[in-house]
Amino acid sequence: MAWGVVTASSRGIGFTVAKALARAGYNLVIGSRDENRLKTAARRLVEEYRIQVVSLRLDLRSRESLEAFLTRAGMAVGEELEVFVVNYGNPSCEPCTIFEASWEDWLEAASMYLASTARILSWLRDHKPVRTIIISSFTAREPHPPLGVADTVRQGLGAIIRLAAREEPELRPVLLLLGSFRTPGALRTIGRLADEAGISVEEYWRRHVDSLSPLGRSGRLDELEEMILLLARAPAYLTGATILFDGASSRCI
Numbered sequence: 001m002a003w004g005v006v007t008a009s010s011r012g013i014g015f016t017v018a019k020a021l022a023r024a025g026y027n028l029v030i031g032s033r034d035e036n037r038l039k040t041a042a043r044r045l046v047e048e049y050r051i052q053v054v055s056l057r058l059d060l061r062s063r064e065s066l067e068a069f070l071t072r073a074g075m076a077v078g079e080e081l082e083v084f085v086v087n088y089g090n091p092s093c094e095p096c097t098i099f100e101a102s103w104e105d106w107l108e109a110a111s112m113y114l115a116s117t118a119r120i121l122s123w124l125r126d127h128k129p130v131r132t133i134i135i136s137s138f139t140a141r142e143p144h145p146p147l148g149v150a151d152t153v154r155q156g157l158g159a160i161i162r163l164a165a166r167e168e169p170e171l172r173p174v175l176l177l178l179g180s181f182r183t184p185g186a187l188r189t190i191g192r193l194a195d196e197a198g199i200s201v202e203e204y205w206r207r208h209v210d211s212l213s214p215l216g217r218s219g220r221l222d223e224l225e226e227m228i229l230l231l232a233r234a235p236a237y238l239t240g241a242t243i244l245f246d247g248a249s250s251r252c253i
Helices: 012-023 035-049 063-077 103-124 145-154 156-167 184-197 201-208 221-232
Strands: 003-006 027-032 053-057 081-086 131-137 173-178 241-245
Touching: 003 012, 003 063, 012 027, 012 035, 012 081, 012 131, 012 184, 012 221, 027 035, 027 063, 035 053, 053 063, 063 103, 081 103, 081 221, 103 131, 103 145, 103 156, 131 145, 131 156, 131 221, 145 156, 145 184, 156 173, 173 221, 184 201, 221 241
Parallel strands: 003 027, 003 081, 027 053, 081 131, 131 173, 173 241
Antiparallel strands: none
16 A cells, blocks of 8 residues: 655644545654654544554654654655655744844754755655655745744745756655645744734734635635645646645735
């Protein structure tokens, strides 16, 4: 049976991605910094979808952690890997502007987003052909000051996947730029901004998040599941592409 790998997948966007692949019948390797949440996520996937799940601790900021994860993931999937989804956590300082961030904040973001992605793509050369999906945010195209560190660093992901697609065509990488989804990570960031603004989280979300899309709402997690399955099953000619899935929230083309 085919395998998929999803990083940062114990909750939120990553867990939604894992659910989508599980619903399609993929066995999974999932990774997260939080081992308790990871075990809970693995148990839910096994109980709901009757698939095999290998859960491995993973911190994308750490080279040693990533190398251990890739080694053990490779042992689990063998030659049956079909989809690898790279999802990320948030920088520790977020929300923080580029002027508030420390030297260490920039290094953390660069390690988590760029160095880890480059290493994963190098590792995947031994497992091709595979569909590689890199998950980022529409704000990487239209940087938001409270997300300044993440947005600045994440702009490099487009270059990485374009180069990878040209040098290793069988990796079939795509970059998926997401709009706003109500996840624990997003709510944590919005909660801090709402406190600074002196309004409720719901009010802040309505004014500054839902209002970005002409649909007047955020994305639904079931919509994200459908998008992931579309990309997982997409023809090989879709490669090196950056795809906006943001309800037209971005003002950039």
